[in-house]
Amino acid sequence: MQIPLNALRALDAVVKTGSFKAAADLLFVTQSAVSHQIRHLEEWLGGPLFDREGGRPRLLPHGAELARAVSLSLAEMEAACGRARTGMMAGPLVIAAIPSVAVCWLIPRLAGFRAAHPDMEIRVVYAMHGRDVDFRDVHLAFVFAKGLPELAGVTAEPFLPGESVPVCSPAILRGTRPERPSEFLSLGLLHDTDQSGWAAWFRRMGVPLPVLAGAPVFEDFNLLRAAALAGQGVALCPRAMIGDDIAAGRLVALSDVSVQEDQGYYLLSGPGAQGALAQAALFFRDWAFAARGGMAGAG
Numbered sequence: 001m002q003i004p005l006n007a008l009r010a011l012d013a014v015v016k017t018g019s020f021k022a023a024a025d026l027l028f029v030t031q032s033a034v035s036h037q038i039r040h041l042e043e044w045l046g047g048p049l050f051d052r053e054g055g056r057p058r059l060l061p062h063g064a065e066l067a068r069a070v071s072l073s074l075a076e077m078e079a080a081c082g083r084a085r086t087g088m089m090a091g092p093l094v095i096a097a098i099p100s101v102a103v104c105w106l107i108p109r110l111a112g113f114r115a116a117h118p119d120m121e122i123r124v125v126y127a128m129h130g131r132d133v134d135f136r137d138v139h140l141a142f143v144f145a146k147g148l149p150e151l152a153g154v155t156a157e158p159f160l161p162g163e164s165v166p167v168c169s170p171a172i173l174r175g176t177r178p179e180r181p182s183e184f185l186s187l188g189l190l191h192d193t194d195q196s197g198w199a200a201w202f203r204r205m206g207v208p209l210p211v212l213a214g215a216p217v218f219e220d221f222n223l224l225r226a227a228a229l230a231g232q233g234v235a236l237c238p239r240a241m242i243g244d245d246i247a248a249g250r251l252v253a254l255s256d257v258s259v260q261e262d263q264g265y266y267l268l269s270g271p272g273a274q275g276a277l278a279q280a281a282l283f284f285r286d287w288a289f290a291a292r293g294g295m296a297g298a299g
Helices: 005-017 020-027 031-045 061-088 099-116 181-187 196-204 221-229 239-247 276-293
Strands: 093-097 122-126 140-146 155-161 164-168 189-192 234-238 263-269
Touching: 005 020, 005 031, 005 061, 020 031, 093 099, 093 276, 099 122, 099 140, 099 221, 099 239, 099 276, 140 276, 155 239, 155 276, 164 239, 181 189, 189 196, 189 221, 196 234, 221 234, 221 239, 234 239, 263 276
Parallel strands: 093 122, 093 140, 189 234
Antiparallel strands: 140 263, 155 263, 164 234
């Protein structure tokens, strides 16, 4: 014979509220329905749970013991249901991106994804270049690397090329574009992390990079880009990250000679997304590659 769960729920409500009427209000049923459930439970148990002599029913000792056990069991079931509900909820799709991708590529295009998926909750966080992404908390990540990243359980796909070319603000050209390396030097060189990028570029041009004292070095690509936009000199920047700046006329590409062709941007898909989150991650991945296809410098 099955346990009368509805009757046990009625018993719990009576004990918590202190009366059959209040229990009925709590359960959104009539007082007679509560009384019927309690009678049904007593019949199932084979004896009364309440002392009904006097004006107000009073729980008998074995009834009080049962009520305590029922209350604990119902609380545990509610907690378990809450955990299960949380586990099945999509929650936010967490996308990590190195600062250059976040500022120059992702955020300017994010409105397009949100328009296509207005009900999807997303969260964008920074991925720091040179540090491992914690895929326990992240579902997708944009990174910059030399060669395809190989990480256990992670799918890595080439996203954008990393080749860098010299660019500057048109304001510092004064109508004359540099052609010889010495003319690039006269505009001032801006360095990303160190001078190795420009050293490689000058070797491609067939001349050594002279010793540069006091040349500014920027530890972050966004800082380097900001300095170039401000007209502080010539910077080696990835075409993929400054394509919009060139198209808008904010920056000018000064040469087709490039460096860092062996490096690139990759989209990593972590193993943590399940169910609705996995579908959301797939939607975002497909959108990102479609959006990338229309960008200057996409490979």
